[in-house]
Amino acid sequence: MARNSYRDTILSFIGRFPQSRMDQDLRPLVSHCLRRTFFLLAFGSAILVSSALAQDWIKTGTGLGVEKVRLAVPDFKVSGSDPQAGNLLRTFNDTLWNDLDNSGVVELVSKSFYPLQVPGQTSEVNFLAWSAPPPSAAMLAFGNLAVASGKVTLQGWLYDVKNTANPQVLGKQYTDVATDDATRLIAHKFADEIIYRLGGGIPGIAESKIYFVSDRTGHKEIWVMDYDGSNQRQVTHLGSISLSPRVSPDGSRLAFSSLTKSGWEIMMYSLDLNRMVGFARFGGTNLSPAWSADGSKIAFSSSRGGSPQIYVSDSSGGNMQRMTSNKGPDVSPVWNRKTGAQIAYVSGQTGLPQIYTMEADGTNQQRMTDQGYAVSPAWAPNGQFLSLAWVRKYGPGEPGSSDIYLMDIASKQWVQLTHDGGRNDFPSWSPDNRHIVFQSSRTGKEEIWMMLADGTKTRQLTFTGRNTQPNWTFK
């Protein structure tokens, strides 16, 4: 049952499926049936042996049955003659295109296939020019932007170009102050509307944000940026070392850990009030806070009772309860975002750190990873997957890089998502369950990257200073 649901989910959920080389000790992890299905679909059984022996990893084409909607997005047009409109239009067009491209739910038709006449109004649409080859588009997003007396107004439509009788899927108008930031937000909102309709009801992520740690001021402080890397700004100004930002499910508060005069303590920042708010001080080393699904509790690691163990308190630090009791160290708890019933965490109780799960009351502790060095679990919004950072082959003579993996919780089956070198760590899921943001040193310097949850469409988001520990908002 678990295996079937894993396969079904992962095949429909992830378009292209990178599969690790299955050496002998890993075989039990992936069922024979599952493997055969992958490779029969992709290559035929004859290639199975040679590819499994010859390659570290391959990308199969098993997701090809899930066809993405071909969407054409010609540049929007300017209406009116305000000189500012040109710059804002460029911001809008770039942001919209990137959002749709990043979403992974549509296939954007290359602009070189577009007809010479592109529409800015509904009356200007030539259906056949878009639905016939070369564009062969199923959907068309178009519209216009105008600037007048300090306001920017955008009209946008989504058309089903094969349904000439009743083509309009979406028609929207937005007005805001004529600034770059406001225009970018309009593009994000419009992109989310399109993705919601073409992605089977998945809410878009274009308005989501990513919190992270940056040392660009000389101190590690908490920063925030739009999901696409734009609009980066500093949140904390503590002048110490602040780490592990975790935003609350409702987006109103930010928990993190910071080095204070009395040691590492959990800190709380109100994103509504834009200032620090109180959280209990425990003494010892207090690290890696995590929010429960309903935002009422915090799980974290504390050494107040000896070795670092997992504790749970309410969201102001009261009613502290110990969840684990082993020789530790235990750190990096994360709640099941969907059910709120389980906590995944890292424990070094057997030596190298491994991922464990337990019920939210501390019972039923289960080891999830079988070997290597496994840290930084992140629970997917659908509650079914963990992403983690894993050096699978750790040991003398095994240089091993830390890569991001995806694990199905029920079956403990896993796939490797990053293959591009460097130390990859701290994955965090997008609200739509389709993207993962993470830190990577693949360029020689730790920066924040994002990718689709199948490991494709990797994209660098930060370039200034060292940027680590990204945390995606819940919405």
Added chain:
Amino acid sequence: MKQQRMKWFALVAALGAVMMLGACHKKAAPPPPPPPPPPPSPTASMSVSPDTIQPGQSATLSWQTTNATDVSIDGIGAVQANGTQQVSPAGSTTYHLTAKGSGGTQEATARITVTQAPPPPPPTPSPSDEDLFSQNVKDVYFDYDKSDVRGDQQAVLQADAQFLSQHSNVNIVIEGHCDSRGSTEYNLALGDQRASSVKNALTTMGISASRIKTISYGKEKPFCSEENEACWQQNRRGHFVYQK
């Protein structure tokens, strides 16, 4: 052949000339007889060492005279022809010596400066607790991903404990550090365990827990940043910090 003979001739001639000149010198007129010596005039010198003192300190005044029958120093009186004397003036003084003899009178002076407002005496350079601490208390190193004190570090810990028991006024902070390979959060937890491990070992050896604080830096404050085992080992440590 002819040339050689010429050389010999020239040599002999030159030799002869030199001898002739020498003979001429000897024939120079003898000096006139010396006049009868006048009575010798006295000489005198005087010095003081050191020439700068502070109030209450003393200096040595020494003097030499010749051909003098009557030697005196102002403020001291008649003295021997040669001698030394301890002096301890309250203020700066110029000593004046007069040496009289049949040949005349000779004077000499020596000045001693007495500085006022003496500087505080330099502190005796005995090492401070902090100096002794940094000389004697050694850090404890760990194996990868381990927080137990390994065998070869036990002697270090014992020496550290010995110092701390002999200097009971010294309090310490033990910093737990980790190498750069581990993950940020796990390393902070591991560094906490390393610091606690060192603290526990010291308390077992009789050092009061109240004198010891611990802090983990994980990989946030590395001692070096190269990616090799030598540097990683440097960063896997319990680091002792003297606390005032």
